[in-house]
Amino acid sequence: MTYSDQELLAFLNGDLDGKRAAEIEQTMRVDRDLESRVMALDPVASPVREAMIALPGRHILKDLEKSAFVSDVSAGKSRQWLKLAAVLVLGAVMGGSAMWIGRPATEDWRGRVAQYQSLYVADTVRLTTATSDVLKRQIDAASERLGRPLEISSLEAPEALRLARVQVLGLDDAPLIQIVYQDGNGTPFALCVTTAKQPAEGDKTSSEMLHGLATTAWQDGSYRFIFVGGNDLSMTGQVAAQLKALL
Amino acid sequence: MKSRSVRDLLPRSLPSIWRFALSLTGDVEMTNDLVQSTCLRAVEKAGQFRSSGSFEGWCLQICRSIWLNELRSRASRQDKAFATLDVDQIPDLAPGIEHNLYAKEIISRVMTLPDAQRSVVELVFVQQFTYSEAAVILDIPIGTVMSRLHASRRALKEFAGVTNREKRKEQK
Numbered sequence: 001m002t003y004s005d006q007e008l009l010a011f012l013n014g015d016l017d018g019k020r021a022a023e024i025e026q027t028m029r030v031d032r033d034l035e036s037r038v039m040a041l042d043p044v045a046s047p048v049r050e051a052m053i054a055l056p057g058r059h060i061l062k063d064l065e066k067s068a069f070v071s072d073v074s075a076g077k078s079r080q081w082l083k084l085a086a087v088l089v090l091g092a093v094m095g096g097s098a099m100w101i102g103r104p105a106t107e108d109w110r111g112r113v114a115q116y117q118s119l120y121v122a123d124t125v126r127l128t129t130a131t132s133d134v135l136k137r138q139i140d141a142a143s144e145r146l147g148r149p150l151e152i153s154s155l156e157a158p159e160a161l162r163l164a165r166v167q168v169l170g171l172d173d174a175p176l177i178q179i180v181y182q183d184g185n186g187t188p189f190a191l192c193v194t195t196a197k198q199p200a201e202g203d204k205t206s207s208e209m210l211h212g213l214a215t216t217a218w219q220d221g222s223y224r225f226i227f228v229g230g231n232d233l234s235m236t237g238q239v240a241a242q243l244k245a246l247l
Numbered sequence: 248m249k250s251r252s253v254r255d256l257l258p259r260s261l262p263s264i265w266r267f268a269l270s271l272t273g274d275v276e277m278t279n280d281l282v283q284s285t286c287l288r289a290v291e292k293a294g295q296f297r298s299s300g301s302f303e304g305w306c307l308q309i310c311r312s313i314w315l316n317e318l319r320s321r322a323s324r325q326d327k328a329f330a331t332l333d334v335d336q337i338p339d340l341a342p343g344i345e346h347n348l349y350a351k352e353i354i355s356r357v358m359t360l361p362d363a364q365r366s367v368v369e370l371v372f373v374q375q376f377t378y379s380e381a382a383v384i385l386d387i388p389i390g391t392v393m394s395r396l397h398a399s400r401r402a403l404k405e406f407a408g409v410t411n412r413e414k415r416k417e418q419k
Contacts, residue, residue, distance in 0.1 A: 012400065013400065013404075014397050014400070014401065025389075025390065025393055028378065029379065029389060032377070035377055035378060035379070036377075039371070039375070039377070039378075042372070042400075043407035043408040044372065044399070044400045044403045044404065044406060044407050045371070045372040046408075047353060047406045047407070047408070048353055048357060048368060048372045048373065048403060048406065049372050049373045049375070050350070051349070051350040051351075051353035051354050051357075052266065052353070052354060052357060052368075052369070052372070052373045053373060054350060054354075055262075055265070055266050055269065055354070056262055056265045056266065056269075060265065060275075060279070119287070123280045123283070123284065124283070124284055124287060126317070126320065127280060127281065127284040127313050127314075127316065127317050128284055128287075128288065128313060128316065129316060129320055130316070131316070131319060167291065169291070
């Protein structure tokens with residue numbers, strides 16, 4: 001089937017009769033050359049592209065480039081872009097297989113989790129909150145990877161926190177399950193669970209500030225847990241005690 | 248793909264992700280936040296990207312997915328709808344463009360389109376994805392892409408065939 005430029009322009013302008021227009025649409029689905037021809041003929045595309053390509057503006061692009069390529073981010077930049085810079089720069093520096101926290105490091109695992117969590121801001125959680133159906137699937141997948149059941153009723157137990165999402169990360173070749181919460185003020189929190197090389201002897205729970213965040217960590221048999229977020233060690237201690245009793 | 252590779256590819260794709268995010272949100276601040284979340288998610292989900300596909304297309308799918316979650320969340324909180332973007336909200340446009348009223352006029356008009364039309368305009372007109380690629384990114388039938396483009400063309404028809412360069416010549 002062949003179409004003249006005039007006919008294709010009429011199609012683009014919506015001036016072609018319905019049957020012929022439908023035929024062109026149908027043909028384009030299997031004929032990439034026709035699709036390219038139609039796109040090239042589009043009289044509106046070029047002016048719009050030329051105008052829109054000016055975005056993002058210089059100011060934003062400068063932030064984007066700094067975030068992407070480096071490093072020298074000055075103190076006056078917004079917190080959001082500092083976070084993005086941190087993500088991209090950490091990546092460039094550390095590399096690794098699953099996540100940057102998956103790369104063996106000299107720092108204690110709790111510090112590495114806290115460092116990752118410190119990248120989270122209110123909007124990170126707000127924009128990535130899962131629906132209840134998705135959340136259930138995320139929990140099922142995480143339980144399977146971890147080899148230990150995680151019950152949604154237990155995870156939802158902390159009253160002051162809203163369960164936002166669950167995802168599987170990696171830490172030293174072991175799965176690390178991150179269960180993300182947010183409090184009423186938007187502050188992000190997370191419960192992270194991973195496996196331990198050695199089973200725990202006795203009950204060792206420790207609370208300390210790491211990378212500016214309050215953390216409470218404990219071990220239960222072959223699983224290590226850490227609750228991290230905010231700057232109130234008594235709060236992380238209380239939530240950790242509640243979760244420890246339920247999980 | 249490894250997360251390292253994704254992080255290497257992200258910088259080049261940031262302008263495209265930013266423009267697509269703007270087409271979804273219609274708001275500069277929300278766009279910046281959405282780009283940040285998209286980058287975080289892309290790094291986290293690096294293992295799911297197949298190098299045979301379009302990296303940018305994959306990032307834009309992530310961007311759209313995060314935005315849909317945000318819309319659902321806003322709906323459940325009964326937040327107010329977003330205001331239409333004033334083009335002067337956008338910090339300094341690219342060199343040579345800031346004084347080009349014609350370009351500003353086009354951007355303003357694009358930003359007044361319904362968000363569903365804006366996103367196909369961005370993908371097909373600006374980023375030059377094919378209709379079928381745009382359909383995959385937006386998870387809609389190709390016929391819907393076509394009908395949204397038809398509606399957009401009608402709204403933008405006064406700019407048809409006149410580029411900035413031609414407009415500048417015309418003004419001289």
